[in-house]
């Protein structure tokens with residue numbers, strides 16, 4: 001627990017879950033489970049990005065939205081991705097070079113205060129990222145200025161479980177992990193404490209209200225279900241360690257973590273009725289706002 005708290009305190013930055021995205025960048029969104037990419041493709045559809053447009057992607061991570069955006073704007077458009085995680089920026093930048101794309105670039109920058117000229121963008125996107133920013137009113141006010149008149153903002157948010165003590169991902173009772181965590185570690189860490197109070201992410205309704213308060217005239221919300229499919233219990237459990245949920249695993253004392261993982265895989269397999277494919281349904285909110 002001491003090591004865990006020390007690492008968290010050393011790496012805390014605005015909204016990046018205390019460096020967790022630097023730690024997961026190498027395994028993020030590359031396993032067998034398709035989640036971030038289908039959500040991102042759907043976001044690009046909902047926003048309606050066109051050829052020749054200039055787009056900013058906030059919290060671009062490994063490029064789930066960035067690469068579909070680059071294809072949508074074509075050679076005459078441009079896409080810039082920003083992220084606070086150096087490891088994410090480095091890995092995505094290398095991929096852009098490998099793919100030989102010249103209409104897209106990435107920069108390390110805080111999504112709360114992006115440094116670009118007013119009216120610079122036709123579209124701003126952020127999938128599973130913008131809701132992590134600590135001061136959303138400031139961020140939305142900045143996006144309103146960075147967009148040209150008539151520009152659009154599109155973001156996605158996971159709809160959180162209403163009751164953390166019953167939090168499930170298909171046959172995976174995530175709430176079971178909570179029992180393994182030392183309450184002192186939760187209390188000592190505000191981002192973890194918020195997570196456990198079920199307040200980690202703002203609700204889509206409060207985001208929509210804040211967007212209106214910052215001058216976005218029209219805000220539409222689309223709530224959709226996404227089914228994730230894992231080859232087996234081990235793949236589902238590994239997936240929960242490859243993104244922000246890793247903070248829950250890291251809060252389990254290291255001496256117990258391996259054992260808890262083995263026990264969890266066995267429990268998920270049993271609740272699944274045996275080995276083989278495991279599915280879980282997640283609720284996603286897509287917000288599309290126009291200025």
Ligand SMILES: C[S@@+](CC[C@H](N)C(=O)[O-])C[C@H]1O[C@@H](n2cnc3c(N)ncnc32)[C@H](O)[C@@H]1O
Pocket residue numbers: 014015016017021029036037040058059060061062063064065082083084085088109110111112126127128129130132133134243244
């Ligand atoms: C769950 S990932 C989503 C990445 C990508 N948009 C996707 O859909 O796969 C969240 C990303 O947001 C980034 N992030 C969180 N807070 C940020 C902030 N204040 N400014 C910039 N990036 C941020 C994290 O570093 C991480 O890469």
